[in-house]
């Protein structure tokens with residue numbers, strides 16, 4: 037029986053290999069065509085007329101896009117197949133997918149036999165044969181939707197769904213799901229064979245590396261609905277840890293680009309909480325065939341020229357993230373201007389040989405008048421200049437010499453001559469530059485270091501204790517605002533940029549007019565495709581850009597109100613996808629954040645989705661984590677884990693074996709020992725999650741253990757996953773902030789295979805080493 041099974045499997049692999057060979061033959065032809073187009077374009081360039089040049093550029097563009105797509109080395113280029121009954125074209129769903137296609141009448145005979153009428157292969161890109169018949173259907177095409185959506189309960193026309201596993205050009209295996217097991221289906225006269233099961237399980241059990249993999253071959257129905265949801269408004273997705281929210285968000289970016297490339301040439305911004313999650317996820321998109329238009333940015337890198345990865349202590353973060361800061365910053369911007377030099381000595385100019393002066397008091401009045409209204413202060417400079425000239429004109433007796441009723445033309449001429457004369461004077465220009473300097477966000481941020489001044493600007497908004505903490509935190513910056521920024525400082529800079537209205541800066545890179553015509557950003561060089569340079573590409577895609585066509589927010593539950601304001605500014609005209617899990621929120625002032633989120637997303641209609649299955653954690657780990665969930669968010673339902681490994685989490689306690697001098701081991705020794713054990717047990721990565729306060733030390737404890745092991749502060753673990761996780765001193769993680777239990781829940785849900793909990797004294801471990809917080 038087994039030998040027979042093997043025979044069927046071999047035959048089926050062989051059949052898929054034949055198909056894949058045909059696909060590669062066709063791809064080779066297309067690469068050849070594209071290369072020919074490129075060469076031909078080169079020849080056209082020599083003709084040199086404007087028409088020929090424009091045509092050449094367009095041709096190079098098209099050929100370049102083609103070559104770029106085709107040349108990319110895709111592991112498992114082809115990954116799926118569906119065998120369908122004859123059917124009528126049903127209605128398309130709102131997302132363009134044929135979900136409701138049913139078999140045609142008579143497709144299933146009364147004796148429950150049926151013939152396969154159509155076979156579709158699904159891959160990362162669509163490939164047509166020379167007669168325009170599809171050899172491979174792009175996974176994002178409507179026709180591919182049944183591959184993801186069909187279930188035994190609602191199979192539609194799908195009889196068999198096959199996942200094809202290949203490497204390079206070789207098919208390695210096939211796994212089938214039979215969706216209509218009640219039928220005896222025939223394909224070309226022979227009974228439809230079914231091989232194995234569990235493509236999803238195989239994918240989930242694989243060792244994790246340092247970058248995320250795509251899930252195109254095994255997207256599940258509830259995920260597919262999110263990926264293909266129409267982008268007309270705001271798509272909100274909630275789901276517990278490991279339900280694929282990040283994966284789904286990234287695949288959605290690829291889907292939207294496919295579906296409406298022109299519209300999203302305006303750019304898709306993916307906002308990620310940490311740089312670690314950015315580097316974990318940014319490899320996923322190119323392997324889906326998308327390049328260029330998607331910028332994945334961490335919250336600390338959303339503002340050009342600011343790059344922050346450091347975290348403030350929680351109490352400082354709460355101040356900086358609070359929406360109350362918007363008011364403080366508005367006052368600070370104006371206040372900083374008022375502090376600006378120049379006014380003390382007054383303004384003295386010589387006009388037409390006579391001295392005209394404005395004293396400090398008069399200047400203050402001019403400044404107050406100029407600052408009336410809400411316009412950004414940097415943009416008020418021309419107005420301030422005009423008001424200064426008015427005041428000087430008055431002081432010089434201009435209105436007396438040209439009273440109302442006198443010759444208006446003569447008066448205007450005199451005034452113009454006066455203004456020109458004053459404006460040309462060095463003394464006036466120097467005064468204006470010092471008295472109404474162009475403020476930069478960093479300069480104003482630095483002004484907040486002065487506790488007394490900050491106290492004034494924050495009156496009745498922040499408490500004195502908060503003022504002290506904030507001023508002290510910013511004392512890391514110098515007077516020009518240079519110095520190390522924290523992640524939360526970046527949102528303050530962005531707010532200030534808005535309040536100040538930074539005048540338009542020259543663009544760093546001139547846009548080629550053809551870029552705008554064709555969206556040439558797609559065309560990448562070999563250097564761009566080099567994975568080691570992806571970060572640069574992602575940065576470049578977001579460079580100088582403040583308004584995107586679509587904004588995807590990952591881990592949305594963690595954005596502070598100030599961060600929502602910052603992100604909101606980047607998608608004023610955009611459609612949105614917002615994914616998150618309230619149970620994993622490390623932000624404690626949820627009401628404030630919810631309000632800011634509502635404001636950022638505006639009144640656009642919302643579509644809500646929920647993801648319910650945990651694909652990351654085995655049930656043994658998920659069950660343990662759910663005990664903390666019950667404490668953190670009583671009543672919240674954890675997602676269902678789809679697999680179990682039989683490996684129960686391990687509980688260890690600090691104070692293990694004595695060292696060579698007989699001293700009991702400390703925390704560092706215990707961490708190292710447990711990390712080593714996990715490294716032996718798994719093939720892939722080990723994440724060691726420690727309280728933020730131990731973050732620096734943890735790196736030293738693990739020194740020399742190799743790059744499979746990573747030390748993480750509890751707040752940095754967000755969104756990441758490892759084959760094995762060591763969670764160090766859970767009680768301390770839980771006590772670090774008001775949201776500490778939720779942060780601990782995040783830490784406990786990172787492992788795909790093994791989990792060790794290391795308890796210290798504060799954890800009150802029982803005889804089995806189980807800490808207080810994790811006991812049933």
Ligand SMILES: Nc1ncnc2c1ncn2[C@@H]1O[C@H](COP(=O)(O)OP(=O)(O)OP(=O)(O)O)[C@@H](O)[C@H]1O
Pocket residue numbers: 236239240249250251254255256259275276277278279280281282283284617620651652754755756757785
């Ligand atoms: N349909 C699927 N097929 C195979 N693997 C999947 C599928 N869906 C999710 N996964 C895998 O499950 C893991 C968790 O996915 P992901 O990180 O997107 O979850 P998440 O909801 O963002 O989790 P968290 O809230 O903890 O950040 C990833 O390894 C992902 O590749």
